[in-house]
């Protein structure tokens with residue numbers, strides 16, 4: 001590499017706050033090399049509803065192959081509005097279709113934060129958060145969810161918000177929460193809402209696992225009093241319908257927040273994935289049984305894997321939602337995960353990679369259970385053995 005290129009690469013890496021190649025890529029390669037069952041990365045090994053796939057094929061064959069409108073194709077926009085109304089009684093002023101929730105998160109943070117701002121964020125976090133906060137020239141101010149319950153400490157929440165007073169405009173929320181599997185309850189969400197109101201914060205709420213809740217219920221924070229006018233709600237088709245590779249996402253909320261997000265998205269990708277936007281509209285129009293069937297299957301997977309973890313002598317932690325369950329394996333988890341594929345033919349991720357405070361999750365391992373039941377049964381058997 002030339003000196004100029006090397007310097008450029010170093011600058012890029014520094015801007016990412018020291019984050020490197022994601023561990024998921026490494027672990028997937030490890031799974032391929034060892035033939036182990038990959039419970040590291042969270043993607044299903046079965047496709048979603050065939051009706052949606054047929055809609056994608058029809059859109060491809062029917063000439064829906066050029067740029068979509070910047071804000072998304074009308075059928076998908078209508079379907080998202082209908083979804084928000086049907087499930088939560090929400091009537092967002094505006095919405096924007098994006099390349100997955102990931103682009104919505106990136107565009108929102110770039111559009112809403114100024115360099116030097118602080119962003120309040122639940123730790124541990126989905127890995128794109130730290131990178132996108134860094135891209136915006138902002139800094140993360142974590143509020144740590146600690147095992148075994150991963151409950152939000154409300155005093156810490158209030159103290160963190162007070163500490164960031166004048167420097168934070170955005171609180172980045174994620175519920176149901178990756179990687180803990182926690183679904184925040186009404187009390188925690190009320191407290192977050194109060195903090196947002198007291199400190200005049202915008203809430204960017206990542207709810208991609210909204211339909212994957214096995215215990216309790218998902219409450220969108222935008223549905224709480226005083227929050228619809230300050231919340232940008234983000235979701236996508238990937239998790240709810242097992243089409244993670246489609247990367248069709250969206251955000252909805254007050255017109256000014258959507259406009260700030262749209263301004264950035266316009267120059268990141270403008271618009272695209274047109275046939276898949278049509279297919280996502282078809283998926284959202286399917287009867288709710290498609291969602292409940294997937295949820296019930298994943299709940300059964302969680303229970304099966306949890307039993308395998310217990311049988312192995314480790315402690316499964318509660319996982320009320322998402323694709324993930326954590327286990328306390330009683331020893332340092334990074335070395336543990338490196339040895340797991342050879343030891344028992346399963347790949348998993350040390351949960352500490354999602355924390356700034358590595359000690360908070362020293363002995364924790366995250367397993368994904370969004371695989372076919374027979375794969376989960378085999379993984380549980382291997383763990384138990």
Ligand SMILES: Cc1ncc(COP(=O)(O)O)c(C=O)c1O
Pocket residue numbers: 042099100101102103126174177178206208235236237238244247248249
């Ligand atoms: C919390 C969270 N947000 C966003 C995403 C990405 O969503 P999408 O694939 O729609 O970009 C993921 C995927 O793992 C996630 O776990």
